[in-house]
Structure formats: C-alpha cells, structure tokens
Amino acid sequence: GGFVACTFKRGIDYINVPTSLLAMVDASVGGKTGVDLGTLKNQVGIISNPKMVLVDPWFLGSLPVAQLRSGYAEMLKHGLIADQSYWQELNKNRYDDLNGVGRLIHHSIEIKNKVVLEDPREDHARKALNFGHTLGHAIESHFMNKTVDLQLLHGEAIAIGMILATYLSQEICGLAKDQTIQITHGIFQYYEKINFTNKDIEDIVDLLKYDKKNSHGQIYFVLLKEIGKPIIDKKATNDLIFNAFDFYKNFSK
Ligand SMILES: NC(=O)c1ccc[n+]([C@@H]2O[C@H](COP(=O)([O-])OP(=O)(O)OC[C@H]3O[C@@H](n4cnc5c(N)ncnc54)[C@H](O)[C@@H]3O)[C@@H](O)[C@H]2O)c1
Ligand SMILES: [Zn+2]
Incomplete structure (x- = not known):
C-alpha cells in the first residue's frame, strides 16, 4: 500500500494501520x-x-497463530541486535499470548524507530535490522518456488537465518559459545526445524547474490559480537555458510 501511495501521481500522503504482528513491529x-x-x-x-x-x-x-509466530521472529531480532534483557523477556513469553503484547510491540517499535531515525537511508546503523535476513531472504525465496505446504512465512525464514547468522557470529566475531547455544535454543523453542537437502543449500547460497544489500559481488552479513551488540558488513566464505547449515541441522533442540 505504501509503495502505491508514494508512486501514485508521484506520491500522495498515507497512514499505516497494520493488522498483523509483522506489520506492527516491522513493516509499518x-x-x-x-x-x-x-x-x-x-x-x-x-x-x-x-x-x-x-x-x-x-x-x-x-x-x-502462524502469522503471530512469523511476526515474533522480528521481535526476537530486536532483542538480539539491541537489548539483551528484552531478548530474555521474549524467551519467557509465548508468541500466542496476547496479554501484555501491546507493551512488547511498543518496545519493538521503539528499538526499530531509534535505529531508523539514526540512519534512515541504511548507510550504517540501520543495517543491523537485517540480522538474519541475508540468508533468511534467500531461504524465503528458495521455498517460494516449492509447493504451498513447503513455503515459509517471512519470519519463519528469518528465524532460520538468525540461527545461521548466530553460528557465523561465533566463528567470525567471537560470539561466546554459551550465547550461540542460548540464541539457538531460544529460537528453536518456537520454530520447527526445516529439512534442507544439499541441493536446497546450494540453491540458497546461489540466491545470495540477488540480495540488494550486496555490493560489487560481495555478500555482507550482520553478525553479533554478543547479544545486543551487532557488527555490520562482515563477510563469510561459502564454506563457512555450508558449516552454518550443518550446525543448524545437527543442533539438538
Ligand atoms: N517495509 C518493510 O520494512 C517490511 C518489513 C517486513 C515485511 N515487509 C512486507 O510486509 C508484508 C508483510 O506484511 P504482513 O505480514 O502483514 O502480510 P499480509 O498483509 O500478507 O498478512 C498476512 C496474512 O494475515 C492476514 N491478516 C492480516 N491481519 C489479520 C488480522 N488482524 N486478522 C486475520 N487475518 C489477518 C492477511 O490476510 C494475510 O493472509 C510483506 O509483503 C513483506 O514483504 C515490509
Ligand atoms: Zn524481516
């Protein structure tokens, strides 16, 4: 809707009234x-x-409920990139418990708004909001080509992307092992493990080159130094990305 409003007659004013959790905490x-x-x-x-x-x-x-779960992934992301105690709080909560969800939505919007105001055009700080999205978008695109029952909602793909980025964070940025395990357990308590074949993984890695945040053929990741402390513009070799999928597959929930 926003895209139509700002291209129709070279742009008209609009108001966002989000009705899904994803749109409330992120898209709007x-x-x-x-x-x-x-x-x-x-x-x-x-x-x-x-x-x-x-x-x-x-x-x-x-x-x-699946849409609530999808939106919750973006909220977990807000905790991981900006606020350790919010991450802990979300871990104790259930995504389908709507009591008190207004306060959590408010906090998520506060986190996103602060980052966006600091860097509206995504030159530096705003990139942190892409945590989990480099691989997450490729995973989402890959499964869009499959039958409906295999397709993933945006947040479900991002949840996988965040686990993969967490492993890369441990290998590249020295994220402590106990935090890697805490994050992975935290995400797996809400999201089913998806079965990736080797062919799936190869296709997903191939899709990374379409990510619009890439420049000059180089793929950049947002990683974590620790929970709440993101580092932007990190490179990862394909070998390490394949290892990240192994970590995801072998992690016992
Ligand atoms: N602009 C951004 O920064 C940004 C960020 C994330 C996602 N997005 C985009 O936003 C869109 C995702 O928005 P979305 O998750 O709201 O998708 P959506 O509008 O497709 O809603 C998801 C589903 O939930 C249903 N639905 C929505 N609200 C409902 C309600 N209150 N009760 C019952 N059913 C309801 C919809 O009919 C739809 O089937 C995607 O196109 C995504 O690419 C944009
Ligand atoms: Zn997203």
Whole structure:
C-alpha cells in the first residue's frame, strides 16, 4: 500500500494501520516500501514515511497463530541486535499470548524507530535490522518456488537465518559459545526445524547474490559480537555458510 501511495501521481500522503504482528513491529515503521519481482524480495521500492502509524493490538485476536509466530521472529531480532534483557523477556513469553503484547510491540517499535531515525537511508546503523535476513531472504525465496505446504512465512525464514547468522557470529566475531547455544535454543523453542537437502543449500547460497544489500559481488552479513551488540558488513566464505547449515541441522533442540 505504501509503495502505491508514494508512486501514485508521484506520491500522495498515507497512514499505516497494520493488522498483523509483522506489520506492527516491522513493516509499518521505517518508511521502506517495495514490491517483490517474481520470487526476488523487494527488488523495486522507495523510502517514504507515512504521516502516521496506528497500532491497535486488538486486531491480533483474529490473526492466525502462524502469522503471530512469523511476526515474533522480528521481535526476537530486536532483542538480539539491541537489548539483551528484552531478548530474555521474549524467551519467557509465548508468541500466542496476547496479554501484555501491546507493551512488547511498543518496545519493538521503539528499538526499530531509534535505529531508523539514526540512519534512515541504511548507510550504517540501520543495517543491523537485517540480522538474519541475508540468508533468511534467500531461504524465503528458495521455498517460494516449492509447493504451498513447503513455503515459509517471512519470519519463519528469518528465524532460520538468525540461527545461521548466530553460528557465523561465533566463528567470525567471537560470539561466546554459551550465547550461540542460548540464541539457538531460544529460537528453536518456537520454530520447527526445516529439512534442507544439499541441493536446497546450494540453491540458497546461489540466491545470495540477488540480495540488494550486496555490493560489487560481495555478500555482507550482520553478525553479533554478543547479544545486543551487532557488527555490520562482515563477510563469510561459502564454506563457512555450508558449516552454518550443518550446525543448524545437527543442533539438538
Ligand atoms: N517495509 C518493510 O520494512 C517490511 C518489513 C517486513 C515485511 N515487509 C512486507 O510486509 C508484508 C508483510 O506484511 P504482513 O505480514 O502483514 O502480510 P499480509 O498483509 O500478507 O498478512 C498476512 C496474512 O494475515 C492476514 N491478516 C492480516 N491481519 C489479520 C488480522 N488482524 N486478522 C486475520 N487475518 C489477518 C492477511 O490476510 C494475510 O493472509 C510483506 O509483503 C513483506 O514483504 C515490509
Ligand atoms: Zn524481516
């Protein structure tokens, strides 16, 4: 909707009224609007802020549970990149428990808003919001080509991407092993393990080159030094990415 508003007649004002958890904590804030090209995510888009964002958690009462779980991944991401105690709090909570969800949504929006105001055009700090998204988007695109029962919701793909990025963080940025395990357990308590074949993994690594955050053929990741402390623009070799999938496959939940 935002993309249509800001391209129709070269742009008209609009208000975002998100009705899904994902849209409340992520899509409605920050001014990024765009559309997918085929299975490639967000290839055409523009940054333009709504006049207002109106969030009412009442809408979530009718949202399918899988959609709540999908949105929750972005909230977990907010904890991981900005606030260790928020991450711990989310871990004690259930994504389908709507009591008190308004306060959590508020905190997530605060985290996202702070990052976005600091760096609206994603030159530095805002990149942290892409934690889990480099591989997550490739995974989402890969499964879009499959039958409906194999497709993943955005947050479900991002949850996998965050586990893979956590392993890369341990190997590249010295994230402590106990934090790697804590994050992976934390995510797996909500998200089923997906079965990746070697062919799936090869195709996913191949798709990374379409990520629009890449420059000059180089793929960059957001990784963690510790929970709440992201590091942007880190490179990872393909070998390490394959190892990350091994870590995901072999982790006992
Ligand atoms: N701009 C950004 O920064 C950003 C970030 C993340 C995602 N996105 C984009 O935003 C979109 C995701 O938004 P979304 O998750 O709201 O998708 P969506 O609008 O497709 O909603 C998901 C599903 O939930 C249903 N639904 C929504 N609200 C409901 C409610 N209150 N009760 C019952 N059913 C309800 C919808 O009909 C749909 O079937 C995607 O296109 C994604 O690419 C943008
Ligand atoms: Zn996302």
